[in-house]
Amino acid sequence: MFKILHKRYWGTAVLLLLGALLLATPVLAQDTVVTDNEVNEVAKDLFCPVCESTPLDVCPTQACADWRELIREQLAEGQSPEEVQAYFARQYGDGVLANPPKQGFNLILWLLPVVAIVLGGFFFSRYMRTLRTSAAGVAEDLEAEGAEAVQPPIAQDDYKARLEAELRNR
Template sequence: MARRLVRKISLTGLVLVGLLLLNISPVLASTQSDIENSLICPACFAEAMSVAACQDSTAQQIKEEIRQKLAMGQTKEQIIKIYVDKYGEKILTNPPKKGFNLMAWVIPFLGIMMGGALIYLALGRWVKVPRTKKGREKTKPGVLDDYYNARVDEEYKKYL
């Protein structure tokens, strides 16, 4: 009976150790997910689909390679650099924020700011009430009204 208990305990321990070895730790799993989301599948360049979203055999192969490299102790940056060296920067889902690619990050914000400024200026001109010039004399209300009323009465009498 003691033998049976020892076997059960050792078998349970072996199973647990095996599951722990086969299972990737949560930190490695999140790192793997980050890497998969930051790389475009080489078979899906036209659709720009990430390795995580792609179901192609190439994506499955890359997922397995990433899992192996993480198990060997490589960092996220090292793994991404390997794929950038192999395929170029077009494999990245987000262009790096340096050099010419910086324009892809800056131009949309500049466009929004410039568009807002143009709308502000246009609305300001449409709503703005024109000012009178300083040198121009203002006429009193009613002076011209009497003149035009008299003219209208004269014209009206001609046709009656």
């Protein structure tokens, strides 16, 4: 008796499984839907090669609209944002990347400001040291000449008296 029940339920189970697979097939066949936000996340890190320094996500040209659609297609195919950016860099050069790689000539552009600041600080400190030593030498010369070489300061009282007299005459 157990064998008869088992065969009857076996056929039902197979039919239910086939029905579930038929229902799930359209879901599995659908492409993944890529939203505008996902496209703009990738596009903001790319510059339009046609427009000067305009990010791809805000560029109004038709070419940029086509490139955003290309980004959408590549993301729908399952490519990562890094792979999409690498594709654009291969097609149009590193100039389309908002953050170009730090290698080759770009490395020089990243290091040049740092080197310029370090060299500028070095030369400025040497200049200040030279000024201090020359000021110290002048002070020593004045001490060596003695107090008689130093002229007395201009009498401020005489100046004030002449200024007051002139103001009274008016």
